[in-house]
Amino acid sequence: MFRRPVLRQFVRHESETTTSLVLERSLNRVHLLGRVGQDPVLRQVEGKNPVTIFSLATNEMWRSGDSEVYQLGDVSQKTTWHRISVFRPGLRDVAYQYVKKGSRIYLEGKIDYGEYMDKNNVRRQATTIIADNIIFLSDQTKEKE
Secondary structure: OOOOOOOOOOEEOOOOOOEEEEEEEEEOOOOEEEEEOOEEEEOOOOOOOEEEEEEEEEEEEEOOOOOOOOOOOEEEEEEEEEEEEEHHHHHHHHHHHHOOOOEEEEEEEEEEEEEEEOOOOOOEEEEEEEEEEEOOOHHHHHOOO
């Protein structure tokens, strides 16, 4: 019924106890379900592959209060924003054309941590989700009709 995830990444390192080479599996997977916060932007830096970038909001909701009755209490919500980058050529073009602000999507990918220099030459850290699969759950334009 459930499929095992396909693990394709291998890391080679030398064992501390022996000099033999050990092949180790690792996994970097992210699954997000949320709403698109902005229309995608297609960027291309000279000498690098083009990338489609957009933001995705995910919400966490919970009830607060000491009441034993579940329906009483205040509902609190926290929104987390994710920066999504799509590099795969076919998916990049589809995302740029069809992802729209307000659309509800499910995506799979991996998390990437990087650094960049801002316009004031200050080193900043950035967390990005590199998407490799996007499923469109709704079209915002159809919901408004």
